[in-house]
Amino acid sequence: MQRHGSRDGEKRFGGLLVALILGLAACAPNATPSPSSSGVASAGPAASGASGPSASVAPSAVAPSSASLKVGWSSEPDTLNPLTTYSTEAEEVLQLVYDKLLDYGVDLSVEPGLAASNEYSADGLAITYHLQPNAKWSDGQAVTSADVKYTFEAIHKDSLGQYAQWLVDLVGVDTPDPQTAVVKFTKPQAFNPGLTIPILPAHIWSSKDAKAIGAFTNPTPVGSGPYRFVEWKKGESLTLKRSDTFWGPPPIAGQVIYVLYANEDVEAQALKNGDVDILTEVPPTIWDGLNGADNVKAVSLPSFSFHHIGFNLSTAAGSKGNPLLKDKTIRQALSNAVDRNQLVQLALAGHGKPGDSIIPIGLTDWHWAPTGDQVMDANPDKAKALLDAAGYIDRNGDGVRESPAGKPLEFRLIAIQSTSVDVRAAQLFRDAAAAVGIKLDLTTLDENTLGNTVYNKDTPDWDIFVWGWDSGVADPDYMLGVPLCSQIGGNNDVFYCDKTYDALYAKQASTVDVAARKAITDQMQQKYYEDAAYIVMWYQDKLQAYRTDTWGGWTEVEGGLVFNFTRDNYLRVFPLK
């Protein structure tokens, strides 16, 4: 759920929410390790008495090792306070230090986390979580339902951090016994918040008020997860070590060390050199160089992100956007004019898939795709026909069409300077528009300036932008929530507002039945696609690379080996030497 510019710091997105929501053991994910994790024996469920889906957390056949897994990254956490962080890097580290009630397995299916099992009440208004009986905080205290109660209620009460959005409907948490937490909501929750919220130790956090939490850097996090925080040399490296009190099977790697590289070429050399074992993100040009290097494997995996073209639809009195763009015909003509496959090939060097809906293809179960006549793509003739029919014709022979009132179809286009793929895409888009008689003037800005320009709800002074979205949750809710009227002034970057769409959104958010919900979300995606407030250009691949001679057992999964919303790759890899 993060805006991104030059780097695609993708967050975790979820796939199979289905099994969990229905609480059906029959839908439980397959516990068999994938073929690439050869040598990894399957392990039983993380804890005894688990009634939820079982999944292998770590291979029992491989003994814990003292070796360090070294991860190269190019950006470091902002803070280690989970309630104030906005960085993917912090979430990556914190997901090893803290536990969530539920987790995603290495195949992105739902598996037990701090809660060994959970079930929905018959009316869907309550979720009961049964905690792992032997869970302990790293300071030795037991993890109890009081910690769950504190975490959920504190986040809800003071609207703390990015997790607050998942607890808007929270009523409260009951704790009938230390192992059981009953979380109650005002309406059924299509998305189970246990999948995203880290549980914090009440004995450390509950004495702080919202202001104190806002200023708290959490320098030595106390968590219940598989790793413990050791040290963070700022600007250099961050070290975690295996926890000896983790409730599940111990992870194999004795330490996980994140090493910061300020330069991507050097980072790639460090991988070739064996200074690090895996890179969290590799730019396309460097990826090609790493692909085929000795003992290095470069992977290109589907991700959960997209880049898009957005139109200023603001109806604010102070809007300085070109009012012609409020005509859907012009937007649809542009959507028809642009060749998404060309964008992928030329701007992304082929590392992605052409885009359509605002739900990325990584969310296989939720993605809707246009078919037949619905498709708007690489069809300049149709674009011209649409414009002709609506009376937008070139009246003065300058190659640019004019509206019936004589206004030229000329718009400003902005993109982020440092995001080279976006700049390239914007240039291609400009050419495609010119070919159908629409003139675009491209300006590039830094990300913060672009953000400030776009998100100016009272006086937006722009016409069209190129930008991208990452989504951080395992559910279509987040992305579908962006174009809501209520998000104008919030995440709604194009000021789209449609009552029908809003009504559908509200309906899907509390529709727990998956098939019924899917019917609604499909309808929403189709509507937003047809309204063409966004032109989703592509779903880019996640490019990573790892050494094949140091650690084995990596599972290639959509979203990435690491920096995905499953932590299982960390827990499963084993040293080869």
Next chain:
Amino acid sequence: MFRIGYLARKLAIGALTLLAVATFNFILFRVLPGNPIQLQARAGNLSAEAVARLRELYGLDQPITTQYLIYLRDVFTGQFGTSITFQRPVADILAERLLNTLILLAAATILVVLLGIGLGIVAAARRGSRVDSATVVAALVFWSLPTFWTGLILVFVFGVYLHMLPVSGVSTPGLGLTSPIASFVDLVRHLILPTITLALVDIGQFVLITRSSLVDVLTEDYILTAKAKGLSRRQVVLRHGVRNALLPVVTTTALYVGLTIGGAIQVETVFSWPGMGRLMYDAVLRRDYPILEASFFIFAVVVVVANLVSDLLYQVLDPRVREA
């Protein structure tokens, strides 16, 4: 040896400059488009309440004049507020980063100044010789090397192919060094390549300035007099020549220190050296006002102090300045 009035005047001018710089910094970053909370709020999909709390935490809810006064107080108490990106006191962050930059800078400056002056003297003393031509050409070539490129070449040669030296950071992660000696050796190993890079690309200017200044001086009448007195060539060059030729070199050194403390960003980027340059670059992109204001202020202090020191050194080196 310095007159009190002169010193007081210099100090007063320095203090005024710093106040002006501090004010300018404050205005500059607030005039820039963009604001630090916005991208954070969007990334986290924060509620209005949470955004208000953030603004309060960083004092952005205060009127601009109040912000300015708080800022001035922070600057002159050396506190600098809290970083919006790292959510830690700016003073702590700067302390870590400045230390790293100073280590790199000290090593590079010593190398550059001593070697540069030495080579410049050798070239000037043998003006017109092959040694002279070779030195001048080499100085020009190195001076025109792009820092980034030079660093990468060193990385590939010494880091990747020869496996001799570490290419990133200030210490080896996960080595678990316990003894101070081992830590120091590790630091020195990490320091070698960035220092050599800085030295290679910066040494040229010192060689050329020393050489041309000394060549000028060596044509003066008093040099002829010194020679006529029967002084040895060494005495003529070193005692009568170099001392007079050093004035421009002192100025250059002062400027160099002032520039590199903020300008080592390329070397810091290639070698992932956690210093001030990278900190500032990131802070600009994230509109981290407190970090930017503090860093720019510190650079201003360094430049003002370096200039003050060079003024005072002039007094030592050149009696004419003392009389003025």
